[in-house]
Amino acid sequence: MLAAIGLDEKHESAYRALVSVGAADLPDLARRLTLGEYDTELALRRLERHGLAAQSSARPGRWVAAPPGVALGALLTQQRHELEQAELAAALLAEEYRGAAGEPAVHDLVEVVIGTAAVAQRFLQLQLGATEEVCALVTGDPIAVSGMENDAEEQAVGRGVGFRVVVERAVLDMPHGITELTAALGRDEQVRVVAEVPTKLVVADRTLAMVPLTAHTAEPAALVVHASGLLELLCGLFESVWRTALPLRLGTDGVAEDGPEGPDGTDLEVLSLLLAGMTDVSVAKQLDLGLRTVQRRVKRLMELCGVTTRLQLGWHAYERGWVARDGSA
CATH class of the missing domain: 1.10.10.10 (Winged helix-like DNA-binding domain superfamily/Winged helix DNA-binding domain)
Known part of the structure; x- marks a missing residue:
């Protein structure tokens, strides 16, 4: 739960254990955490750098927890400030981009993304950047991304983004197909099934779409389509398939x-x-x-x-x- 302020699970556990006793010697804390003393000391040093723990001046070797209300409050305030600065920078960059771009050239309306890592990253960006709805056509032969299982999808749903997904029948026969679809339905996503979908497709907020390139290339590749007649065509394709699909x-x-x-x-x-x-x-x-x-x-x-x-x-x-x-x- 404290990952947002830079603590992983091990360091959070160390802080929680120290808070529960108020203060502890290194060997005692190591036993509580079932860690070696060396790893425990590294975790305490990390907490010390974050202002969450300190060594006792009265008893050398004894560590004391900083009050959570004060220590965590300070870290959260710092994180909020940094986030506000990042949001301001993003807004200024977006304004600068709009001013410089004016009417986008034709070649700027379509991006070519090449490579498994690049395609997967762009796919995650589409979901993380969505604010209203993500629509997807999912085939039974994923290459760079599965289309069904990733943290970005859960984060988007948690923000209130709606999902409409059409899967082809072959997805139901995949080893984890039913499990993943059940999880999607459990998140209140709408899922439908057809015999086959015409292509893989992801559309975010009807402003960006991503489709695979079918050319024979050494690595997976995809097109990212911005607002244009082509994007409207892809949105229409999804809606057409959605209407004919059966709810699952x-x-x-x-x-x-x-x-x-x-x-x-x-x-x-x-x-x-x-x-x-x-x-x-x-x-x-x-x-x-x-x-x-x-x-x-x-x-x-x-x-x-x-x-x-x-x-x-x-x-x-x-x-x-x-x-x-x-x-x-």
């Missing part, structure tokens, strides 16, 4: 509105994956169920709906609200 429902707890005799969370997961185009065998594998268990659950759902075919079951599932469906375009 995973990790639902409890029962549906039909009451205790209605489908439970696992039933709804099975149903959602089947409607996404997965086979009974694939569903059983992804949910760690037996094939017969999946088939029994499907049979029970059909009995609940009073239907005899899976096609009819899909229609009734939407009508009863068992499968997520919304009207957003």
Whole structure:
């Protein structure tokens, strides 16, 4: 929790341990932290440089914790000041850029990013810089970035950025596909599934987009597209795929509105994956169920709906609200 002021987990643990006892000798603190005395002393020296600990003048070798309210308050004030200065510098640079750029030249509307590290970094920047919404088309063959799992995505969601993601069916069969999609749905991201997406794509706030280059190059490469007719075309492509994709429902707890005799969370997961185009065998594998268990659950759902075919079951599932469906375009 104190990483923002420059302390890693080890140093934070050392400070917490010292705060809990007020003061301690080096060997005692080393035992509390289950660290060697050398590493413990290094951690204490780091805390000393931050003003969070000091050696006792009365008892050599004894370390005393600085009061958190005073010491941490000072560090946080310094961090706020530095952040304000950085924000001011960013605003001035942005103003200078706008003044110098004027009407951007055609070649400035598209950036070419080459190399795995560079593509991954630009992808993270798009998410970290988003303030409203990130839209993505995700394929089953990631190269530089997975499109599903990174800290930047969680940070963006934590800031209130919305996510709409369309994954192609192959993602469901990937080793960690269901786990990552379940985590995304748990963060209130909207996820839909289609048989195939036309291309990988990320759009941030409808002001920047990123698509891969398909040319035969030694390293992965991508285009970053700024505000232009091409960007509008890419936004339109995403919306078109989004409208035709099926909503995905995973990790639902409890029962549906039909009451205790209605489908439970696992039933709804099975149903959602089947409607996404997965086979009974694939569903059983992804949910760690037996094939017969999946088939029994499907049979029970059909009995609940009073239907005899899976096609009819899909229609009734939407009508009863068992499968997520919304009207957003």
